Amino acid sequence: MFSSTVIPTVGRSTLARSVESVLRQTVGRDQFEVVVVNDSDGPLVAAEWQQSKSVRIVHTRRRERSVARNTGAALARGRYLHFLDDDDWLAPDAFEHLWELARSRAAGWVYGHSQLVDRQGQAILRLRHALSGNCFVQAMAGEWVPLQASLIDADTFFAVGGFNPLVSGPEDVDLLRRVSLQSDLAVTPNVVACISWGAEHSTTDYRRHPEQSRLAREQILDRTGVLRRMRASAGSSYWRGRIVRAYATSLVWNVRRKHLMTAASRGVFSLVALLSAGLDVFSPDFWRAVSRPHASEVFNQGLREAGRLAPPLSRP
Amino acid sequence: MFCSTIIPTVNRPSLAGAVESVLGQSLPGEDFEVIVVNDSGGPLSAADWQRSERVRIINTQRRNRSVARNTGAAIAKGRYLHFLDDDDWLLPGAFEAFAQLAHSSHAGWLYGGFQLADNTGNVLCEISPTEAGNCFVELVASEWIPLQASFIQVSAFFGAGGFASLESLLGGYEDIDLSRQIALYHDFASTVATVTRIRVGDVGSTTNYSAMFKQNRMSREKALATAASFSRMRASASARPTGRGYWHGRIIYYYLASAWWNLWHRRPLAAASRGVHGLAGLAAATWALASPDFWHGLMAPHRNRVWTALEESNAHPYGTVIWEE
Numbered sequence: 001m002f003s004s005t006v007i008p009t010v011g012r013s014t015l016a017r018s019v020e021s022v023l024r025q026t027v028g029r030d031q032f033e034v035v036v037v038n039d040s041d042g043p044l045v046a047a048e049w050q051q052s053k054s055v056r057i058v059h060t061r062r063r064e065r066s067v068a069r070n071t072g073a074a075l076a077r078g079r080y081l082h083f084l085d086d087d088d089w090l091a092p093d094a095f096e097h098l099w100e101l102a103r104s105r106a107a108g109w110v111y112g113h114s115q116l117v118d119r120q121g122q123a124i125l126r127l128r129h130a131l132s133g134n135c136f137v138q139a140m141a142g143e144w145v146p147l148q149a150s151l152i153d154a155d156t157f158f159a160v161g162g163f164n165p166l167v168s169g170p171e172d173v174d175l176l177r178r179v180s181l182q183s184d185l186a187v188t189p190n191v192v193a194c195i196s197w198g199a200e201h202s203t204t205d206y207r208r209h210p211e212q213s214r215l216a217r218e219q220i221l222d223r224t225g226v227l228r229r230m231r232a233s234a235g236s237s238y239w240r241g242r243i244v245r246a247y248a249t250s251l252v253w254n255v256r257r258k259h260l261m262t263a264a265s266r267g268v269f270s271l272v273a274l275l276s277a278g279l280d281v282f283s284p285d286f287w288r289a290v291s292r293p294h295a296s297e298v299f300n301q302g303l304r305e306a307g308r309l310a311p312p313l314s315r316p
Numbered sequence: 317m318f319c320s321t322i323i324p325t326v327n328r329p330s331l332a333g334a335v336e337s338v339l340g341q342s343l344p345g346e347d348f349e350v351i352v353v354n355d356s357g358g359p360l361s362a363a364d365w366q367r368s369e370r371v372r373i374i375n376t377q378r379r380n381r382s383v384a385r386n387t388g389a390a391i392a393k394g395r396y397l398h399f400l401d402d403d404d405w406l407l408p409g410a411f412e413a414f415a416q417l418a419h420s421s422h423a424g425w426l427y428g429g430f431q432l433a434d435n436t437g438n439v440l441c442e443i444s445p446t447e448a449g450n451c452f453v454e455l456v457a458s459e460w461i462p463l464q465a466s467f468i469q470v471s472a473f474f475g476a477g478g479f480a481s482l483e484s485l486l487g488g489y490e491d492i493d494l495s496r497q498i499a500l501y502h503d504f505a506s507t508v509a510t511v512t513r514i515r516v517g518d519v520g521s522t523t524n525y526s527a528m529f530k531q532n533r534m535s536r537e538k539a540l541a542t543a544a545s546f547s548r549m550r551a552s553a554s555a556r557p558t559g560r561g562y563w564h565g566r567i568i569y570y571y572l573a574s575a576w577w578n579l580w581h582r583r584p585l586a587a588a589s590r591g592v593h594g595l596a597g598l599a600a601a602t603w604a605l606a607s608p609d610f611w612h613g614l615m616a617p618h619r620n621r622v623w624t625a626l627e628e629s630n631a632h633p634y635g636t637v638i639w640e641e
Contacts, residue, residue: 058374058391060390060391061391061393063390063474064474067474070386070387070390071386071387074376074377074379074383074386074387075375075376075377075387076377077377158379158481158483159483160481160483161484162383162481164477165474165477165478222541257543259543261585261586261589261592262585262589264585265586
């Protein structure tokens with residue numbers, strides 16, 4: 001089996017749309033499956049898609065999304081894992097593009113572009129992510145790739161330990177960081193997924209977001225080989241500046257929490273990153289990266305384009 | 317529901333015995349379930365127990381024990397989680413003993429006595445529980461509280477993030493690692509009842525015993541790197557009913573051994589941090605410095621209770637295994 005789509009749900013009414021968008025993919029039906037992880041306490045509302053042989057349903061007990069997704073992944077039979085949410089849906093030819101990419105490139109994570117839509121299904125903007133190859137420093141800086149538009153190699157997923165159940169909210173960014181620490185990314189310039197945007201009815205607790213994001217990042221900085229992988233992924237003076245900042249912000253965070261030895265370690269690493277930057281220290285880009293938080297260009301680019309946007313993708 | 321027993325299996329013939337030992341339990345007024353996680357990649361051989369309404373079977377795709385157990389835990393309905401292996405069995409009355417204990421204790425981890433048996437099922441020795449309360453230092457010392465004889469509160473289990481991925485622990489030790497992570501924040505409580513018979517011996521087992529030493533190191537480093545571990549370990553040593561001096565000596569040993577290990581692996585700053593903690597432990601020991609127990613704890617490797625019992629039974633099933641440096 002080539003891919004398994006894992007859809008964690010709390011029983012929202014949009015679930016049928018998500019599942020059907022997968023079942024209607026234009027590739028061989030026996031080559032993919034859908035694992036719906038019902039994390040609500042009650043039963044799912046009966047629907048036609050539940051009759052499909054390609055669908056399995058498993059019930060977890062309000063364990064949070066990461067646990068639900070890991071559970072679905074453990075049951076999945078596909079070589080690649082695809083994590084969709086119950087309010088998002090796939091473009092009809094999504095698997096065609098993603099599978100072709102997965103077959104032609106040795107990457108642990110392949111993905112395509114995505115379309116953000118509001119709660120009424122109206123197109124907001126298009127996300128044209130361009131991360132490709134070793135993107136570790138970009139991921140550490142907070143660049144993000146929607147899971148809905150991604151296929152993740154199942155062996156790679158389990159080798160990095162799956163989703164961290166102690167991180168909820170930025171668990172997708174955290175997974176991208178851990179995957180990109182040891183594997184490459186590949187992208188196809190086709191819109192493959194539609195993502196509902198907005199916090200309404202969302203189970204994500206965004207208030208816990210910054211602190212959990214920091215904790216998850218600290219755990220990654222503790223690993224060995226991080227500086228080497230970051231340096232290999234930094235292709236410009238801007239990104240080499242970001243390496244310095246990754247360690248410097250961690251230094252400040254650890255000092256505030258009185259983890260002095262860890263702080264000292266981060267200090268040493270930021271110095272090494274600074275000294276090995278060479279002539280970059282004369283570049284304004286380098287210092288812009290060191291002194292300011294990273295702002296992803298993907299959203300801005302999408303907003304600029306939104307004025308001349310094609311009609312929204314039809315809803316299944 | 318009171319408890320869920322989770323049995324990961326690779327379809328060994330002993331599975332039926334394990335499941336039936338659970339289905340034979342009685343739990344007046346409460347309910348329980350058995351979740352068999354078939355990680356064999358193929359179908360299970362048909363058996364009577366599969367018709368029981370209390371049993372659910374799920375199939376994972378040959379990932380590993382940690383993934384299989386975490387998956388079983390995620391779908392469990394019980395307030396307590398009990399992880400049994402497919403070659404072990406529960407003894408009659410086990411669930412009743414746990415139900416009584418849970419009634420009087422809010423500890424995150426409940427456990428009882430256990431028997432160790434060889435491959436043919438002969439009992440080699442019996443271990444009764446001694447640790448209770450804050451057991452952190454003993455678990456860091458690799459004392460083994462078997463999952464098979466334990467009931468873990470669901471919230472404590474998920475609060476610790478479940479079983480660590482086997483990759484992060486170089487392939488094993490995930491059970492002791494979980495007990496360490498839970499002991500960091502939760503107390504333990506025990507019942508004198510003997511609840512489980514555990515088969516030891518490496519025939520047909522998926523455990524790689526030769527890597528245990530490194531796995532223990534990875535797990536222990538993880539525990540020592542946690543900010544709360546020093547104070548939790550000291551509180552644990554002070555709370556021991558006997559041998560407090562010994563355990564305070566042990567704490568210093570663990571920090572200094574970790575300092576040395578980190579230095580050896582070119583992590584000088586982590587080494588410095590452990591060294592400082594070791595020295596702080598030494599300075600805080602004060603009166604204990606005069607006790608021979610303290611120096612014994614500091615110098616000699618810890619003798620694991622289960623291991624000692626097995627050695628005394630003259631039936632050591634593994635050969636020689638190094639547990640500590």
